[in-house]
Amino acid sequence: MSPEERLAGVLAARGLTIAVAESCTGGLISSRITDVAGASAYFLAGLVTYSNEAKEALLSVPRDLLMAKGAVSREVAGAMAEGVRRATGADVGLSVTGIAGPGGGTEEKPVGTVYMGLSAGTDCPVRCHRFEGDRASIKQQSADGALEFVLAYLEGGLR
Amino acid sequence: MSPEERLAGVLAARGLTIAVAESCTGGLISSRITDVAGASAYFLAGLVTYSNEAKEALLSVPRDLLMAKGAVSREVAGAMAEGVRRATGADVGLSVTGIAGPGGGTEEKPVGTVYMGLSAGTDCPVRCHRFEGDRASIKQQSADGALEFVLAYLEGGLR
Numbered sequence: 001m002s003p004e005e006r007l008a009g010v011l012a013a014r015g016l017t018i019a020v021a022e023s024c025t026g027g028l029i030s031s032r033i034t035d036v037a038g039a040s041a042y043f044l045a046g047l048v049t050y051s052n053e054a055k056e057a058l059l060s061v062p063r064d065l066l067m068a069k070g071a072v073s074r075e076v077a078g079a080m081a082e083g084v085r086r087a088t089g090a091d092v093g094l095s096v097t098g099i100a101g102p103g104g105g106t107e108e109k110p111v112g113t114v115y116m117g118l119s120a121g122t123d124c125p126v127r128c129h130r131f132e133g134d135r136a137s138i139k140q141q142s143a144d145g146a147l148e149f150v151l152a153y154l155e156g157g158l159r
Numbered sequence: 160m161s162p163e164e165r166l167a168g169v170l171a172a173r174g175l176t177i178a179v180a181e182s183c184t185g186g187l188i189s190s191r192i193t194d195v196a197g198a199s200a201y202f203l204a205g206l207v208t209y210s211n212e213a214k215e216a217l218l219s220v221p222r223d224l225l226m227a228k229g230a231v232s233r234e235v236a237g238a239m240a241e242g243v244r245r246a247t248g249a250d251v252g253l254s255v256t257g258i259a260g261p262g263g264g265t266e267e268k269p270v271g272t273v274y275m276g277l278s279a280g281t282d283c284p285v286r287c288h289r290f291e292g293d294r295a296s297i298k299q300q301s302a303d304g305a306l307e308f309v310l311a312y313l314e315g316g317l318r
Contacts, residue, residue, distance in 0.1 A: 020207075022186075025190075026189055026190050026192070026193025026194070026198070026205075027181075027186030027187065027188070027189030027190035027193065027205050027207065028186065028190040029186070030185055030186030030189075030190075030207040031184070031185045031186035031187040031189075031190050031298075033185070034185025034186065034207070034209065034298075035185070035294070035295065035298070037260070037261055037262065037294055038262070039185070039209070040209050040210065043185075043209050044209060044210050044212070044213055045206070045207055045208055045209060045210065045213035045217060046185075046186050046205075046206075046207030046209075047204070047205075047206060047207070047217075048179075048186065048189040048193070048204055048205030048206070048207070049204055050193065050198070050199050050202050050203060050204060050205075051199065051203050051204065053203070053247075053248075054203055054204035054247060057246070057247070058204060058206070058217070058246070058247075087216070087217070088212075088213060088216070088217075089212075101196070102196055103196065103197070135194070135196055136194065139190075139193075139194070
């Protein structure tokens with residue numbers, strides 16, 4: 001069973017809704033979640049906030065935070081997850097922000113650096129990955145990682 | 160060259176930005192646009208508004224219109240395109256709303272009914288398609304159709 005099919009089962013069983021804020025995955029996570037027939041029962045919305053302006057306007061990520069930490073950071077991943085949850089009223093907010101390449105990498109944050117955030121209840125855990133590969137591969141690995149992240153949380157394995 | 164690569168060329172050449180509002184395509188159009196390296200130069204945001212509430216809250220589609228015409232309608236496609244353009248400040252707004260199935264079809268609007276809207280300058284053209292196939296195929300055809308729609312408009316073939 002694919003991660004998006006497992007997610008469908010877990011959300012439906014617990015009566016939870018989800019919303020997603022995506023940067024480097026560019027809509028791929030939302031697209032995979034909505035590949036599952038009946039996703040409208042638990043998927044409220046996906047916000048693909050590619051620019052800093054979109055992160056501010058649509059997710060209420062503070063400009064100061066974007067300037068101080070950078071769009072690809074633990075702090076902004078957390079703020080995006082909380083922002084999309086607040087904007088949509090979903091039970092669970094999931095976010096991804098990273099550098100898919102080939103441009104945009106730095107020594108400190110090379111191409112493949114990806115942060116993922118979750119907002120649920122009073123929790124806001126964040127994960128960081130360093131993926132290898134080309135743009136398409138990093139996008140796929142990021143989407144897989146984010147779906148596994150929310151599954152681990154909801155299935156109780158994440159502490 | 161893929162439609163998303165052609166779109167990259169046309170937008171870059173004319174210095175235009177785009178934002179996308181998706182319902183039945185679920186993020187696939189945004190994902191394809193951002194498959195192209197450097198998309199951040201012209202792609203501002205994608206809003207995957209799966210629920211009516213998200214269409215109202217994120218795209219300012221009037222509730223009366225949703226109730227009177229239905230989420231899958233010419234009028235809502237137009238309002239979504241205008242809404243995403245307004246919400247993001249993009250030069251071009253592109254929208255898709257339809258019934259990917261397998262559920263949700265009616266006699267008047269069977270599975271595969273898909274409306275696409277554009278907002279650019281003072282124009283707001285809308286197209287309607289009746290696609291055949293399963294959920295995945297209708298999603299793909301809708302994304303292809305929407306990319307071809309905006310290309311035809313920008314390349315001047317659409318009148």
